[in-house]
Every structure is written in structure tokens, then in C-alpha cells.
Amino acid sequence: MNSRFLVIAVAVVAVIVFGAGAWVYTQQTPEPASPVVANxxxxxxxxxxxxVIGPADAPVTIAEFFDPSCEACRAYYPIVKQIMDRHPGQVKLVLRYAAFHDGSDEAVKILEAARLQDLFIPVLEALLARQxxxxxxxxxxxxxxxQVAGEAGLDVARAKQDALRPGIIGVLNTDMADVDALGVVQTPTFFVNGKAPTGTDPQNLADLVASEVAAQ
Structure with a gap:
């Protein structure tokens, strides 16, 4: 899901879904929702x-497997924020890495190094903006x-040293192992309280989140 067409489609659906109604940008066969997983x-x-973005004690968890180099992930970022804004205090977003693109492992290291400087969100948003x-x-x-990360405030010299830490490499390895275990094959892939949306339309994600919020 990294074509220029998909980015344009998602950008359009961001306007339509949250303005005039739902709009399906792909015709993929819906997959059945996964069962709720307690742990x-x-x-x-x-x-x-x-x-984690959002309150740690929020009852609804969106787990997003994303790739910093993925065009669709870039397009989805404001959509997910809009969905969360619809349910203040009820939803948190957990970001997981699926480094499928060439060089994305390095981009993940940039983000994790930025995290050590309390700059994860500014650097993430800068990388997405300049993607x-x-x-x-x-x-x-x-x-x-x-360079983009540095312009967002990152101490690049320090971050390049931090990027070599075994802990950061371990984060990437663990996430990629979970990618394989969960059968994630494209980005972004979402799970809401352990359930997969029934399709790739942003409205499917919005509806599932709303359903989980209502069930609390």
C-alpha cells in the first residue's frame, strides 16, 4: 500500500469520510474481525x-503497524488523529514498526533516538511531512x-550514537517478529482492542473504534 494513487485516494477519503459520509477507496475483500484479546x-x-499517543488508561487501544517511509501511513496519520478526537479520553494509539521499505529500519532508529530526547512526535511529524x-x-x-530530524530539534550527533544502542535494535527486531507472527503484510495495518477492521476504508476503522468505545 505504498503507491502514489493510494495516497491521493486516502487524502480524498479523509475529507469525505469525516465530512459528507463514507467513501471506499479500495475493493479488497473484507476480512473477518479478529477475536478480542484480553492481554x-x-x-x-x-x-x-x-x-503510546493518548491516555494510558484509555479503554480502547488502536495498535497501528506503520512504516515511516510508507505513503499511506503518512496519509492516514491525520485521519487517525481525527478518529481519536471524536472520542476524547477513550482511545489511545500504540505505534508499532513494520519496516518494509528500503531504509525504513534507519528511519525507525531515528524515531527511537528522538524518543530518548523526548522528541518522538515532533520528529515523527517532521519525517512524515518531508517524506x-x-x-x-x-x-x-x-x-x-x-537533517529533517535535526530541523525538528533533534541533537543529531547524540542521536546517531543512540541509534546504535542494542535496545533500539531490539525494539525493531521485536516489532518485526510480531509483524510476522500476526501476519501483517501491508502498512498501515490496524487492530482495535485485538480486532481487525472489516476492510481498508478509513470508515471501517472509524466504525470499529466507535463500536469499541460504545461497548465500554
């Missing part, structure tokens, strides 16, 4: 190291990615 960590949906510049189809420009 997300045991199931591999979240891990103690996972970065067309550094994550090109011709090949990633990782030095530019580091």
Missing part, C-alpha cells in the same frame, strides 16, 4: 516499549532524513 502484550499487538523528499521511489536519502 494485548501476550498476543503481540502491543509491547511495553511501544510508543516525499527523503523516502523517494528512487531510493531513500537517509542523510536528509537525519
Amino acid at each position: 494485548f502484550e501476550d498476543a503481540g499487538y502491543v509491547r511495553p516499549h511501544s510508543f 516525499p523528499d527523503w523516502a523517494t521511489h528512487e531510493g531513500p536519502n537517509l542523510e536528509l532524513a537525519w
